[in-house]
Structure formats: C-alpha cells, structure tokens
Amino acid sequence: MRPIRPAIFCKEEESLIMSNLTFGIIKPDAVAKGHTGKIIDRIIGAGFTIRGMKLIHQSKRQAEGFYAVHRERPFFGELTEFMSSGPCVVLCLEKDNAVPAWRDLMGATNPAEAAEGTLRKEFAGSIGENAVHGSDSDENASIEIAYFFSKLELV
Numbered sequence: 001m002r003p004i005r006p007a008i009f010c011k012e013e014e015s016l017i018m019s020n021l022t023f024g025i026i027k028p029d030a031v032a033k034g035h036t037g038k039i040i041d042r043i044i045g046a047g048f049t050i051r052g053m054k055l056i057h058q059s060k061r062q063a064e065g066f067y068a069v070h071r072e073r074p075f076f077g078e079l080t081e082f083m084s085s086g087p088c089v090v091l092c093l094e095k096d097n098a099v100p101a102w103r104d105l106m107g108a109t110n111p112a113e114a115a116e117g118t119l120r121k122e123f124a125g126s127i128g129e130n131a132v133h134g135s136d137s138d139e140n141a142s143i144e145i146a147y148f149f150s151k152l153e154l155v
C-alpha cells in the first residue's frame with residue numbers, strides 16, 4: 001500500500017522543521033492586481049520547488065491567528081483587515097536554505113527599501129500592502145506551513 005506520508009517527509013524525520021522548506025503568501029494586493037502568475041514564474045525561475053499552493057480568502061479571525069505575534073503592534077488591525085480583504089495564494093516552497101532564499105527574493109519589508117530585482121521592489125505599493133510574505137525562521141516556517149496546509153495538501 002502507498003504510504004500516506006507526502007514525499008517531503010523522510011522516514012526518520014516526521015517534523016516539518018526543515019531548512020529546505022519555507023512558507024510564503026502572495027498577498028491580496030498582488031493577487032488583485034493580477035501579479036500572481038508573474039510572481040509564481042519568478043519563484044520557479046529562482047529555483048524553488050512548489051510543494052503546496054492554494055488560493056484562499058482568509059477571515060479576519062484567521063488573519064489575526066496567523067499574525068498573532070504582531071497583535072500588540074499599532075498596525076495589527078490594518079494588517080489583518082488587509083490580509084482578509086480578498087483572495088491570497090499560500091505557498092509551501094522548497095529550496096536549500098529556503099527561508100533566507102525566499103526572503104532575498106522578496107526584498108525588504110518596506111518596498112521603498114527593497115533592492116532592484118526583488119519582488120517587493122517590482123510589485124509592492126507600501127509597507128502594509130507589500131505583495132508577499134515569507135517566514136523569518138525555520139521554526140516559524142514549520143508553524144506557518146501547518147497553519148494553512150494539511151500533510152495531504154503537500155506533495
């Protein structure tokens with residue numbers, strides 16, 4: 001019988017904490033402006049393998065749960081309102097050193113500070129509506145992947 005475990009889990013390692021995986025979001029601003037295909041093209045062109053991908057429309061409560069670490073920040077209401085304002089694409093990405101590799105491709109959080117050639121330089125309009133999200137550590141990547149994907153949704 002075929003094992004239920006997806007290919008990304010090896011026999012010894014059932015944990016999702018792996019340095020070759022990260023979590024990403026193509027945020028509602030980028031989806032609404034029709035940038036999804038271009039961003040996915042850039043992700044694949046940069047050598048990532050997409051292990052999970054789906055279009056979702058988060059509720060305010062889901063966005064508040066996802067960004068709970070920022071709940072004391074003054075922009076928390078604005079952030080969760082925006083993230084639940086329309087569809088977004090959630091991604092599980094694989095590459096060696098996936099977390100820093102995806103953060104390099106995204107560019108600085110504030111697009112005004114993002115380097116040429118980065119996704120935020122090209123597609124983001126402001127620090128709040130900054131086109132893409134990425135995990136900041138392997139541990140958070142595992143938490144964020146598990147927040148949106150079941151094991152059966154990862155290949």
Ligand code: CMP
Pocket residue numbers: 070075078079109127128129130132133134
């Ligand atoms: P992200 O990588 O999704 O992680 C948290 C988000 O908070 C961040 O991208 C920004 O979009 C948002 N953010 C950070 N600082 C501010 C700010 N000063 N005003 C509004 N949004 C912010």
